[in-house]
Amino acid sequence: MLISVVMAVYNGEKYVEEAVRSVLNQTYPHFELIIVDDGSTDRTWEILEAIDDPKVKIIHQDKNHGAASCLNLGIEHAKGDWIAIHDADDISEPNRLEEQALYLQTHPGRIGVSSLIAGRIGNEIVVHNEEVHYYNLILDHGQIINTRLFSCYLCHGTVVFSKKAFYAVGRYNPKYKISYDYDLWLRLFQISPIEKIPKVLYHYRLREDSLGKQDRSKTIAELMAISSQHVYKNRIRRRKRKPVLTIVGSTKGCLFFKRHVGQNFAKKYYIRINTIKDVRKLIIRNRKGKLKAAVLLNNPFINKVYDDLVRRDASWRKKLFKIWNYKY
Structure with missing residues (x-):
């Protein structure tokens, strides 16, 4: 060998x-x-x-x-x-x-x-x-x-x-x-x-x-891009029509993604979740059939949201994917 x-x-x-x-x-x-x-x-x-x-x-x-x-x-x-x-x-x-x-x-x-x-x-x-x-x-x-x-x-x-x-x-x-x-x-x-x-x-x-x-923000931006692309290619791109990639995170997290990673995706939709009331935005988008795959910019609050949704309905596991995050 x-x-x-x-x-x-x-x-x-x-x-x-x-x-x-x-x-x-x-x-x-x-x-x-x-x-x-x-x-x-x-x-x-x-x-x-x-x-x-x-x-x-x-x-x-x-x-x-x-x-x-x-x-x-x-x-x-x-x-x-x-x-x-x-x-x-x-x-x-x-x-x-x-x-x-x-x-x-x-x-x-x-x-x-x-x-x-x-x-x-x-x-x-x-x-x-x-x-x-x-x-x-x-x-x-x-x-x-x-x-x-x-x-x-x-x-x-x-x-x-x-x-x-x-x-x-x-x-x-x-x-x-x-x-x-x-x-x-x-x-x-x-x-x-x-x-x-x-x-x-x-x-x-x-x-x-x-x-x-040397620049932690560049490293995390590259990690976010890689993990997001992986979700997109394996969960979305196989479909005949290319749906929107949904990005879920805090206001700061979504802004960082938009500036440093968002250009990699032609169609994207941001859901900013900062309080428990904001979770309804995600639930409504799912009910409308518009949530094919979402990347969650994980932080302690977003992780709790993920756990709560999966506990209520295991089907969320197939739609929500926690990825790297730089700023909460």
Whole structure:
């Protein structure tokens, strides 16, 4: 079972050598490492060119294309049927690929597997961190599906997935610059949820200068767009006539969606719910037959509205979908 480890790097001189070394030190022998340098302007090129190992293939880009595009390129050159993602500033435990290969060999039919992580700041292991805590949750298939539209269950660099499944769902979408992994997970989950080995096999670098943390509003806007598009494509677009996508949230939430995400949908209708009386707007729209699918910009009040409606009539589950939210 050949595993192709794919790494995209841009100006990664500080950590890339350590990341590469952690891959080359794997106890599992059947792997290759494909590194795509995304037009780096620091010493990354020099560091990569100094690597002398037959397992390593390096692809240099003349200019920066973004991580999603680079990962697609790396996977195009992959010889293995399984793809292991590895971020250029993270570290894999020596037994990572061995453990994941064993899992896939003993669980036929699975399209991928992840693992638990250790958080890292520099060389220090960080235990008490919200991001690390979340990535280390173990969810069953039902929980993964039920929470997929407003949470990202998988740490990107921990995942080994089927190349066949990757191409079946359409590869990484270069349109997304931050949450391209989340977009891929949603599409892969339509085939099968990806489980985790309950062991720490990956060290995840906690960096405040990461692209996803530089502007939280941009990150959430992209997540909202991805989850909304997923609902639209799978619940609405299959119909002969394209109905309106209904967006339900607080005044602030709806305004944020309208400014940052709404342009992705030709037909949309906003229902602003700030008090219990406002819920009637949603109920009336449903009675009129105009509510085909609605995305709920979840917050504590909207979540309570959802729970109350579903408790009264389970059919609401097929129409209401809680997604990410930035401002309550």
